Amino acid sequence: MLFKSNFVLEINNNSIMKRALLALVVSLIVLASTALWFFKTEKSVTPRELLTFGIIIVLVGFGLYFAYMRFTGARRNEPPEDELSKRILQKTAAWSYYISLYMWVFMIWLKDRVTLDTEQVLGAGILSMAVIFFLCWIVIRFRGLRNE
């Protein structure tokens, strides 16, 4: 009990922990609302919806992993951000921005050929942007930032 209260105190006193907690809460809210939509829907689930659900699960997993890394880093008294993590984030943002532009061009091209509602196109686009960001982050982390 004392350990738990100390841990909570540590969370409250530490802004790093608060940011990690925020990422955790947002991830759980997204997961809960997706699960609610998945289990409460009256219609049978189409493969496209199943794919969407799968992608959301992967992205929430990424969010939870990010929050976990922040928690463990903060408990080891590591700085929440340093020059490498900032540069990885900057590079990821730049790459994903450029790739997303092409993705939206592709979505506009696709909209003329496939019958999709505007909401569906926007939803798919936003989800694709998140996937692109996630993939860019993975590629940059594995590739490194040598000579840049």
Place this chain on the structure above:
Amino acid sequence: MNNRIREFRARHDMTQDDLAKRVNVRRETIVFLEKNKYNPSLKLAHDIARVFGVAIEEIFLFDN
């Protein structure tokens, strides 16, 4: 650019975590540096050199 951080760290009997704490970065940054996957800023290079008590060019090897 290559570096001899691992070698100097072993010489000073220092873990990656120790070095990271001394120069105020995450351990992951030291891992990236040792694998030559990241070129540090001048400030970080200076801080690392100061921890080992040597000049920057002794740790970071600039090739043409």
